[in-house]
Amino acid sequence: MASDDSRLRVRKESGVIRAEFVDRNILDEANIQAITDELLALVVNEPRPKLLISFSNVDHLSSAALGALITIHNKMKGLSGQLRLADIDPQIYEVFEITKLNKLFQIHETSDEAADSFA
């Protein structure tokens, strides 16, 4: 599902697209744009897509990465899809709290919990 130069590891399981970041730092604008395009391409042709993004490898992310997640959230809403985030390091979760994006996104402690939460 992903190309060789993908910044994501992707698999589909029980109707859920599970995407995991490869990089520890999600900072670079060009990289973030490529990740956004790749995630959008995964869901755009799916009827009511279910997308789970795991942050298990991520140590740092920038506000541009938060912006990309909002773009994906908005696209998923337009597709009547469901988006879940999981495996977020407590320090990165604090970034979501400061920006109040923890209220916008459905965030779960683990990927398995997030997968179980899809309607």
Next chain:
Amino acid sequence: MSAPKTHDAISLTNDPQQVRAAREEFAGAIEHFGFPREAAFAVMLAFDEAVANGLKYGAAQQPGGAIDLSWSVQKDRVRIVVDDHGPGFDPDNIPDCTLPENIEKACGRGVMLMRAYMTSVEFNDKGNKVTLVYERN
């Protein structure tokens, strides 16, 4: 192995490799002084946001544009200065991206995060140069 730099002053273009190298130099100094994980996270985040903002809103507005980045790290204090030479902006007039009407907008969070994590964040009058200070308790 030589000791890491504890200060630097460079001109930086929007070249990911160059930005990564500058980040690694700075991270090396933070590690050298044994900043705890939470403090290291805070100053790295502020560094990343200041550099990204400078490159995006300042340097990118001019052909061949670059930012001037300088930083110094001591055992109890970090100082980062980014001068982007761009048109500048009014940092006191940024929409509050935590308000319900703005929460789904994909911008406006970089300055908020710098302010949340650093001891002080000061812009010059033009709004194209930011000085960030972190004081370790």
